[in-house]
Amino acid sequence: MSDQDHFVEIRYAQKSYGSLEVLKDISLNVERGQIVAIIGPSGSGKSTLLRAINDLDPLTGGEVWLDGVQVNKSLPHRQYEKHINEMRQHVGMVFQHFNLFPHMTARENVTMAPMLLKRLSKAEADKLAEEQLDKVGMLDRIDYYPSRLSGGQKQRVAIARALAMEPKLMLFDEATSALDPELVDEVNLVMKKLAEEHMTMIIVTHEMDFAASVCDRVLFMDQGVVVEEGPPSVVFKNPTKERTREFLRKHLAGAA
């Protein structure tokens, strides 16, 4: 059926915007239950890589596989749309700016997709919303509109919305970068909880401490290539590449 040994496998990913090469032959494997952090300077292609995994920014070359199925396989347009919508149901994504649906309450944000795509009844959907919002500590705000929530609360609802589709994989693109410093922890806590439940996660982040504390592996990207990759203890403490050291010097200086 497939020749995939890895849960997520990215092979020779390439992405160009015109003559600008944003991803240059990136390969990456993630195993089930693993948590991988992607770090790197602005413009290095972190978001592009993450968004290629659920085809939000389609690659211009290379392959993405998830659980034995190729995400970006070549199919006629209509079939491809169907295939990709189905694939995306298995991949949760959390954005820097939350992207909650402002015209829906927290409950509706969580239940809209499952009701539409999995044909849940109203009662099943309510139960699901309560479960998922409870998990992120937002049960008491279940009928609030996003406009009445703080940034941290919004992001927790956004995580619940992603989890409601029961994804196999969660992608986080700087989930805490837009938050006031005092709101970062509540979101990190939710992500840690997911880690404890062995959710497979790929996390783009600028928070080195958080990456070091939850991740199995860290990727340092620069200018569209993976410069260095390994366990956090190595990449953060004993990086082998000069570029990694330089990047960490800048970023850890602020944190220290």
Add this chain to the structure above:
Amino acid sequence: MGLDFTVVPGHLDIILLGCAWTIGIALAAALLSFFGGIIFAVIALYTPWIIRQPFRLIEWVFMGTPLLLQLFLIYFGLVQIGIDLPAFVAGIIGLGLHFAVYNSELIQTAILSVDKGQMEAARTVGLSRGQALRKVVIPQAVRDVIPPIGNNMIALLKDSALVSVIGVSELTLSAQRAIGATYRPFEFYLVAAMFYYAINLCMEWVQRRIERRISISR
């Protein structure tokens, strides 16, 4: 001479009937213009060139020519190609499409200004583009243009008087009939004006309620 409103009660039944027709036609045309506006907007923004062209033509006709002419065209013109519509239906279609084109312009702009993260978030949970438009993008776009659409609907109400020329006994034509029987134009036109104003107030009230409901979610 002077004004003599005592003639009015004797013809109030025909005025009220006309009023009911005006409300009915305006309501039906308003609904047509609203949903038609959404459909035109989606066609303009999201369909291939070949599908867009016929709608460009409709848009050009309804924006670039007088409403009166459009009503004549639909009521008297279509008969020649075998489409014989009752006058009130022709009136509803004419008014509805005329304002659908204006609503479509508003809705297109609003759709384009919905944050693109909204479409992305909807797509990442597995919605198709059509589902994302229907559930996420269009509801937000429409909310943003409720006030200008409301203005269009008030213009629609006033322009509904034009359907009198194709023989629909709405408020204006009813007033004219009453005048024909009494030779009291000033009184009956004033009464008709009052009714238009009253309907207008009701529409503004509904619009304010909708806006208030929406503002809860902002």
